[in-house]
Amino acid sequence: MNYAIELKKFASSQAIYSAVRISLAIVLPSVILAHFGLLKEFFLFPLATSFVGLTDQAGPFIRRRNALVFAIFSFFVVAVVASIIKSFPVLIYPEIIIFSIFFTMIGVYGQRLAAVGALSLVVLAIFIDGHLTGDDIIKSSLIFLAGSIFYLLIFLVVSKIQPYKLAGQMIGENYLELGNYLSLKSKFYFKNPDFDTLYSQIISQQISIKNLQEETRETVFKTRKIVNESTTTSRLLMLMFLNSIDLHEKLMTSESDYRKVQENFGNSDFLNSIGEYLQKLSEEMSNIGIALQSGSKARPLRNIDEMLEKIYNEYFELRNRKMNPDNLGDFMTLRFILNRITAISDEIITIYKVFSQDEKLAKSLSTGLDYQKFVTAEEKLNSKVFLSNFSLKSGLFRHAIRITVALVVGYWISSFEFLGIGHSYWILITIVAILKPAYATTKHRNLLRLYGTISGAIVAYGILYFIGNEKIIFVLFLMAMILCFTFLKTKYSWAVFFMTIYVFLAFNILKPGNVNMIFKDRVLDTAIAGAVAFMVSYFVLPVWEHTKNLDFMRRTSLSNINYFSAAMAFFKNEKIEEQEYKLTRKAAIIDLANLSDNFQRMISDPKNQQKKLEHLHQFVITSHLITAYIASFSQYSETSKDYPEIDFNSWDLKISAELGRTDSILNQKNIDENILEESKIKPLDTVENLLENRRKELVENEFFDRRDPSRISHLTELKNLKEILELIYDVAREQRKVVESLEPEIQSTMVKQ
Structure with missing residues (x-):
């Protein structure tokens, strides 16, 4: 592994950029409030900022803005209703049922609103018993609303300053994933490849590429500045994305009968040379991806033409020594593999040339495609679509029933006095985070959540026990928060690990010296929530994958x-x-x-x-x-x-x-x-x-x-x-x-x- 390249990928990625933006939006107001001694009184402000920030998914500006506005409205309504109803215990269970079904069912309109719905249930968990919000309903609700609006303002300012940043990062990520794909395919040419394992890995990588291409396609083709404006940046970004799709097809065309190729040429060193060359090409793709993510110019790491010429010379030497009438067809196959590799190499060279185009040529670039036809239509917000899914035939409705049952059971368990919990919010939050429509996903996230919570709690306990310097603790708190938001979509266990650390440190800042109780509560709550989520996903209207x-x-x-x-x-x-x-x-x-x-x-x-x-x-x-x-x-x-x-x-x-x-x-x-x-x-x-x-x-x-x-x-x-x-x-x-x-x-x- 090239650690320098991996570090550059991470440092320039959309994930770290978004995480830093959300973290600073949370921390800066917190520091100002703490300076004036108001953080404990106004801690709902940064909490709301974090919740709204988590609903901000990659995509076109208008859809992101509308989703944030809807999230702010939903969060405020839930906060007010929950704050009022907490004084009437008999209404809390109906409240959970109604909100759970509604906010899960709005997922029928796409992943963006599904995220808003899930975070709305998290807001419900925070306000449901007033454990974190106090008795002044108007004050706590307005503070929460102000924190929500604050993130919207941050989003609008950043989008105005850097209108192309997200698209560039997402397109760059496409090239990074294509580089990983080519790296996997290169392993077919090394000695004794594990064909079944490699095919499984390639199929998994295809899934990643497909998901990313869909997200990028929506962002690029639905962003008015990129599609309509004749600026150098907009045209180049569009061309770079279209080139990445064509490059993906060229990578797929390099498919061969690898078993037969290994059988015929596995004893020679030539296949190993091909594998090494493809690895180097994968690094060139990563280099292009990193340049797009960071907004810099990409320059070749090596002379691709010279490397390709060396490969061809090896081929000609092998052909001169080994080719005969019996293996003529095998050498033709090998020659055609080289032809496909040349096509990939030429594509990469062309992409590098795109980076060096002058402004006049860049503005003249045109694809002639109807972009709207390449974007998946988003469900319109009409009641017919929403109501038609209220059926046990709908997987989303069955999921809504499971979420409802799990939250009701979780809240009921939290009321058991002998457990000594005294609050319900962390159990409910954990259930919302773990329980997903697919049993397999729920099972996987359940284990990751448990591992991440326990390991994070141990590390956080050690930090608070051994480190007394408040400045060091604050720096660790900020780093943990950034890393949590960075890994939230890609490495859930690590995200939970860092989330547990920053939650521990945050509570310690609010209530110093309470570390033992925090440790017990987090581990116990997570275990209870995990058990509830697992049982509900298995027994309550499960949807097994084989039925699809x-x-x-x-x-x-x-x-x-x-x-x-x-x-x-x-x-x-x-x-x-x-x-x-x-x-x-x-x-x-x-x-x-x-x-x-x-x-x-x-x-x-x-x-x-x-x-x-x-x-x-x-x-x-x-x-x-x-x-x-x-x-x-x-x-x-x-x-x-x-x-x-x-x-x-x-x-x-x-x-x-x-x-x-x-x-x-x-x-x-x-x-x-x-x-x-x-x-x-x-x-x-x-x-x-x-x-x-x-x-x-x-x-x-x-x-x-x-x-x-x-x-x-x-x-x-x-x-x-x-x-x-x-x-x-x-x-x-x-x-x-x-x-x-x-x-x-x-x-x-x-x-x-």
């Missing part, structure tokens, strides 16, 4: 059919626009990532709920390969008329038929006899004849050492093009057999054909 398998499989199957159809139409010069092709590519990648994500969650479900796990795993792997091979096919710069030796019409019918058979089985449709016949078509290719003639030439004629990296023979292109089509068909057929092996009683709406 069929829907995700259907979507992925259909997306791959559309993707192949668009790629083939584009290749055959049929009437299809580039934008339409890119939309089908986007849909295929998103549906593949959703399927993979569902499979990853299913692994954490109880064993008795992991239905047909092995078959689903095979379906995920084959779907990944089909999408990757279609991407490889789509990267040919020429069109079908340039390759008359291949019967593309027959391959189109043959592959489409096989993909269609899988889709028909998944959708319980009768399979047409014509499709069965089309899947058995034997394309009338003449590539094998040309290969045989070339083998004879190698035997009969002297071999010429041609060393032209930019030249790839027509026969090599033909051989690899046919090989890609064969791979798509073979994997599609394998996937169809996987689907046929699924039992009807497991996938209740599915039948064998």
Whole structure:
């Protein structure tokens, strides 16, 4: 691991930037209040600032602003209602039920409002029994409102000063994730790769890339300054993001039959050289990502052309020594791998050139795309969408019931006098943080929360016990807060660890010398909340991941059919626009990532709920390969008329038929006899004849050492093009057999054909 690069990634990331902004918005007013001796009286001010800051998710300015305004309004209403009702214990349980269902159900309008809803329940936990707020309802509510508005003002000022900062950081993060993706793929070329583990890691990385691309797409395409303004920065950011999407496709096209490549060339050092070169390219991508995140100019770390030339020289040396008529096809495959690697290298070189464009050229850059078509539509705030989800068929409604039951039970337990808790807020806050719609996520966060709380409590106890200097404690408090907000979305256990430390230190600042009680309360409350969340997620209207398998499989199957159809139409010069092709590519990648994500969650479900796990795993792997091979096919710069030796019409019918058979089985449709016949078509290719003639030439004629990296023979292109089509068909057929092996009683709406 290159620690210098990792440190630069962290220091320039959106996460640390956002964490510092929220932390300073909390700490600066706290320091001023503490200076005048008012912090204890007005501590709800920085607390409200932190809550509103946590709802500020990455995205377009208007959506972020509207969500913050809605959060402020929701928090204020909850604070006032909870403060009034705390004097009427008989109304507290109905209050919990109504607020829990409403604020969970608003998640139907997207993740942004789901975050507002969750934090609104946290506000309810703070105000529900008045333990932290006191008896002056008007004063505490207004202080809380002022702290909420303060963060909104900070947001508006920062957005005005740095309108492009968030987009640049998110685009940079895309390149960092692509660098990680290429680094994983490079491991296929080193000695004795663990193919199954690497494929699983690559699929997980695809999920990360997909999620990030969706967030970035919304931010970039919905930010008016980037789309409409003809400034250098706006055009370059747009181009950099579009280049990252194209680069992602090129990385997918580098998919090969790695087992076969290792079998043929694993004994040579050349594959290791390829792996090392790809690792260096991944570092170049990280370098680009860091430059975008920090807003600086990116300069190549190495001379890519020289490194690539060295790789080609090694290839030519190996070819001269080892190539013969028997392994001609293997060397053609290796040559085409180099061609794909060259395409990735050229893309990276082009991206570096973009950074050095002058202002006039930057302003002339135009993509010609309708950006609105590439952004997922956000649900409109209408009552029909909201009310239609009040059904046990709705996963969100079932989650709302679980949240409600858990909060009611948690509040009830907190009233047990023998436990000596005396308050409920931390139990309720922990339940809201842990309990998620998916059982697997709840189980995972439960363990992380417990580990983070215990370890953080021990460290915080040690800090307060051994360190008496208030300035040092304040610095540690600030660092813990920043690191907590930094890791909140990516490394939850670490976030909880630092959260526990800064909560301990904060309470010590408010009430010095109370560390033993804080330690006992935090650990006990977390254990109780974790137990409640786990029991509720398991027994109360659980939604197991295997129940969603069929829907995700259907979507992925259909997306791959559309993707192949668009790629083939584009290749055959049929009437299809580039934008339409890119939309089908986007849909295929998103549906593949959703399927993979569902499979990853299913692994954490109880064993008795992991239905047909092995078959689903095979379906995920084959779907990944089909999408990757279609991407490889789509990267040919020429069109079908340039390759008359291949019967593309027959391959189109043959592959489409096989993909269609899988889709028909998944959708319980009768399979047409014509499709069965089309899947058995034997394309009338003449590539094998040309290969045989070339083998004879190698035997009969002297071999010429041609060393032209930019030249790839027509026969090599033909051989690899046919090989890609064969791979798509073979994997599609394998996937169809996987689907046929699924039992009807497991996938209740599915039948064998």
